[in-house]
């Protein structure tokens with residue numbers, strides 16, 4: 001007899017139910033590098049509005065050249081975790097460069113930001129402590145918090161009244177240390193955490209503040225340092241946020257890798273105790289060296305970020321003018337609200353046929369009745385790409401409306 005028949009049957013049923021709810025995700029297969037446009041395997045070219053390639057550095061020639069040079073000088077991989085024989089000079093250099101850029105004392109690299117968040121809370125907090133988390137925080141923060149023994153509190157998204165209530169509650173319950181943790185930028189909405197107000201409340205209740213900067217590093221603030229810079233929380237070059245996690249996989253070149261940055265003693269303890277750091281491989285040398293080249297680029301000039309800001313303003317203005325509801329704000333994440341999940345899916349499919357790559361998001365990823373196409377603007381777009389995409393959005397909208405009448 002075959003073993004596990006009912007197990008495999010259950011899996012098939014689960015898949016069938018995901019499909020019947022219309023929630024089955026398929027992958028679009030690309031046959032080109034990441035850029036303003038991408039090619040699919042059938043040779044079609046699409047305007048890309050869904051990469052986290054905010055500064056257009058994912059296939060930037062300077063970055064690619066730095067990766068090539070490191071491939072030759074330091075090899076393809078390290079076949080080791082950091083503390084055995086997986087630390088090269090360039091790993092230490094990148095950690096120092098990230099600390100300098102963010103205004104912190106030290107930084108620890110991880111294979112991904114998912115791991116940075118996954119390995120953050122458990123070594124730092126015990127059952128005597130409390131962590132207060134924004135309701136819209138990223139899955140990796142939620143998982144990281146689940147792995148630690150601290151008492152968990154949750155506040156409504158960016159709701160400072162609720163945050164204060166949770167701080168009071170944590171204090172009333174006798175918490176020793178209290179850590180407030182939030183996304184700097186909320187990835188489904190493009191809204192920015194009210195970090196300045198969070199800092200004030202944290203000081204009032206003697207709490208620490210941590211932020212996940214995956215959609216903010218390189219994007220927000222006059223020098224692209226992130227949400228803390230944007231909200232005025234860098235003083236004399238020093239971060240007033242206690243803990244910063246982030247990714248190398250979005251604006252900073254888009255390959256992979258993550259980090260946690262903060263006070264030296266925090267980073268020292270993470271190197272001793274953080275499980276994804278201790279038990280998982282080092283970031284590959286070409287990625288490390290290319291990330292240093294990315295920091296050279298963004299510290300050397302603000303031109304890419306300025307183009308991103310200009311493109312974002314143009315796209316936000318013109319798509320609203322074309323009659324679409326967007327979530328207001330200033331971040332290059334621009335959610336185009338369609339509300340209905342079926343409409344959002346059909347809209348995305350028709351955009352794809354018309355030559356625009358942009359995905360629909362619906363429940364459970366966003367609240368029910370809040371389905372949307374999430375678009376993301378990049379410095380690599382030219383005005384023509386963005387205006388053409390908006391024209392195609394309008395065309396798809398009128399096609400769908402005609403069909404419904």
Ligand SMILES: *Cc1c(COP(=O)(O)O)cnc(C)c1O
Pocket residue numbers: 111112113114115138140183187212213214215246247248249256257258
């Ligand atoms: C993308 C993202 C992550 C995961 O980053 P990886 O480096 O790809 O693991 C974590 N947190 C937030 C808020 C993100 O947007």
